[in-house]
Each structure stands twice: as structure tokens, then as C-alpha cells.
Amino acid sequence: MNRLTIRVPASTANLGPGFDSVGMALNRFLTLEVYDHDEWVFEQVSPLLPPLPADDDPFILKIARQTADLYHASLAPCRVVVDSEIPLARGLGSSASAVVAGIELANYAGNLGLSPQEKLDLASKIEGHPDNVAASLFGGLIVSAEHGDGRFEVVPFFDIMADLLLFIPDYELKTEDARKVLPEFYVRKEAVKGSAASNLFIAALIGGQYELAGKMMEQDRFHEPYRIKLIPEFMEIRQLAKSLGAYGTVISGAGPTIISLVPFGRAEAMAETLQAHFPHMSVEAAKIDHTGLVVEKFAAFNMLNH
Ligand SMILES: Nc1ncnc2c1ncn2[C@@H]1O[C@H](COP(=O)(O)OP(=O)(O)OP(=O)(O)O)[C@@H](O)[C@H]1O
Numbered sequence: 001m002n003r004l005t006i007r008v009p010a011s012t013a014n015l016g017p018g019f020d021s022v023g024m025a026l027n028r029f030l031t032l033e034v035y036d037h038d039e040w041v042f043e044q045v046s047p048l049l050p051p052l053p054a055d056d057d058p059f060i061l062k063i064a065r066q067t068a069d070l071y072h073a074s075l076a077p078c079r080v081v082v083d084s085e086i087p088l089a090r091g092l093g094s095s096a097s098a099v100v101a102g103i104e105l106a107n108y109a110g111n112l113g114l115s116p117q118e119k120l121d122l123a124s125k126i127e128g129h130p131d132n133v134a135a136s137l138f139g140g141l142i143v144s145a146e147h148g149d150g151r152f153e154v155v156p157f158f159d160i161m162a163d164l165l166l167f168i169p170d171y172e173l174k175t176e177d178a179r180k181v182l183p184e185f186y187v188r189k190e191a192v193k194g195s196a197a198s199n200l201f202i203a204a205l206i207g208g209q210y211e212l213a214g215k216m217m218e219q220d221r222f223h224e225p226y227r228i229k230l231i232p233e234f235m236e237i238r239q240l241a242k243s244l245g246a247y248g249t250v251i252s253g254a255g256p257t258i259i260s261l262v263p264f265g266r267a268e269a270m271a272e273t274l275q276a277h278f279p280h281m282s283v284e285a286a287k288i289d290h291t292g293l294v295v296e297k298f299a300a301f302n303m304l305n306h
């Protein structure tokens with residue numbers, strides 16, 4: 001019996017002004033153990049996962065079938081055991097990780113031989129934007145854009161010497177709802193400020209100028225000014241984190257998690273101090289994941305040959 005492990009990291013998107021374009025992979029994981037089987041069976045071992053639907057395919061299998069259909073392939077049935085460290089609808093890329101996992105499941109069960117570019121294009125199309133899926137696929141800090149013809153380009157960076165702090169509220173905020181509060185159009189002056197902040201943020205981050213990167217992170221014009229009202233703790237957390245040495249604090253993805261970029265090696269101590277101030281949230285140290293999607297294949301072990 002073959003066995004496959006698919007491990008997909010969580011991600012934070014936007015990082016302030018990089019709306020729908022900048023992402024970063026985090027060291028929290030969605031993991032699928034896949035076994036060849038005579039019918040489709042899904043089992044879940046994490047309380048963070050949504051309940052399996054009683055009379056419908058699980059979300060990950062739907063994505064796998066959708067992917068196989070695009071290639072006119074059929075899927076060999078598998079038993080899939082799903083584990084997750086990624087809380088749902090918190091701005092930590094849970095849906096993107098599930099989409100990436102579903103595409104990879106199709107790649108295996110349908111023997112599709114997908115290239116990284118194909119996985120990126122498929123996943124970005126399903127998610128509606130490339131920021132989270134690019135981070136989940138390739139790891140690191142990643143900047144992405146669409147060409148206009150359904151193809152996406154990405155550039156990853158792997159040498160950011162900073163850590164992260166997550167403030168995870170006990171309530172959910174669906175991306176769909178958090179996008180409804182955004183304007184359809186932006187005033188040119190504001191859009192220019194927003195893209196200048198984004199450009200300088202990325203340049204400072206890859207140049208190791210973390211203080212400047214932190215300042216620019218907090219200059220978003222595209223989503224944060226409109227979403228702050230959905231996350232009442234936001235301004236207090238930003239101020240308190242800054243007073244303890246955080247470079248910058250922003251909404252993670254569509255929220256409600258708040259994320260701080262902090263000096264390398266300082267996140268654990270800061271999390272401990274800040275947890276006491278925000279008992280209704282989980283304040284956690286996190287690291288950038290540098291690996292992205294990992295697929296490990298274990299060949300059948302034949303006792304007779306050993
Ligand atoms: N492993 C999973 N299995 C099934 N469904 C999932 C899984 N992960 C996410 N989902 C679905 O995705 C929804 C959350 O997606 P949503 O885009 O609202 O938030 P998010 O991806 O966690 O955050 P963000 O996009 O802001 O980073 C869940 O409520 C659930 O319906």
C-alpha cells in the first residue's frame with residue numbers, strides 16, 4: 001500500500017499594504033496522510049477542522065475532483081487522514097492551504113504531473129487571489145501578480161531575519177465578509193500612497209531595514225482602514241506591541257488575527273507578556289516557514305524482498 005504525506009503551511013497575506021499580492025508562509029501546518037484504498041474515506045484528527053459534511057464530498061476532495069476534471073482525469077480512491085494546526089476563518093490562510101492540499105491530492109490520485117506553475121495558477125484562480133496560495137506553495141515571503149491571462153508570477157525571498165507574533169481572536173471573520181467592507185474604487189492620491197508604501201515595505205524588508213519595513217507596513221491604504229472597525233482590539237494591540245519593540249503590526253489576511261513583525265528571537269518573550277493583556281485571544285510566537293508545500297511519497301514495503 002503506497003502512502004503519501006502532503007504538508008501545507010499556513011500563511012499571512014497583505015502584510016499591510018501588499019493587498020492581494022504579498023504573502024508569507026507560517027510554521028503552522030495542514031497535513032494529509034494519504035493511503036491507497038478501495039473507496040474514498042476522509043478522517044479528521046484535529047478539532048480545528050470543520051465537521052465533515054454528512055452527504056457531500058469534503059472540501060478538499062471537491063477541490064481534487066475539480067482539478068482532475070480540468071485535466072479530464074479520474075481519481076483513484078484514497079483514505080485520507082487530515083490534521084491541522086491552522087484555525088479557520090482567522091486570517092491565517094486556512095482555505096488556501098486546503099485548496100493547495102486538494103490540488104496536490106488530485107496530482108497524486110489522478111497522476112496529473114502538475115508543474116509548480118500549474119499548481120499556482122489553479123490555486124490562485126480558486127482562491128481569487130495569489131497571496132496566500134503562493135506562500136503555501138513556495139514558502140518564505142512571496143510577492144505575486146497576475147499577468148492578465150490567468151497566469152501568475154511570483155518571487156519568493158527566504159532570508160528575512162525577523163519573527164512574528166500572532167494575536168488570534170476567539171471569533172471568526174470570513175474573508176467573504178471582510179471583503180464586503182472594501183471600496184470598489186480608490187482616490188488616486190490614496191492609491192499612490194498605498195502602492196508607494198508597499199514598494200518601500202518590500203524593498204526595506206529584503207534589504208534588512210526592519211524598522212523602516214515596520215513603519216511602511218502600517219501605511220496601508222487598500223484594506224486596513226476599512227477593516228479596523230471589524231477588529232475592536234486592533235489599535236490597542238498595535239500600540240502595545242510597538243511599546244515592546246515590534247517593528248510593525250497589521251491585520252493578517254482578511255483578519256481577525258493581528259500579526260506583528262518582531263526582532264528575530266524575541267517573539268516568545270513578547271508573546272508571554274502580551275498574552276496577559278489579551279486573555280480572550282491566543283497570543284503566539286510564529287516563524288516564517290521556508291519550505292512551502294512538502295510532498296513525501298513512501299513506496300510499498302515488500303517484506304519478501306528484505
Ligand atoms: N481544511 C479545511 N477543510 C475544509 N474546509 C476548510 C478548510 N480550511 C478552510 N476551510 C473553509 O474555508 C473557510 C475559511 O476561509 P476564509 O477565506 O474565510 O478564511 P481563511 O482562509 O482562514 O483566512 P484568510 O483568507 O483571511 O487568510 C472555512 O470556514 C471553511 O469553510
Ligand SMILES: N[C@@H](CCO)C(=O)O
Binds near residue numbers: 014019020223254
Ligand atoms: N488578500 C486577501 C487575503 C485573505 O484571503 C484579503 O485581504 O482579502
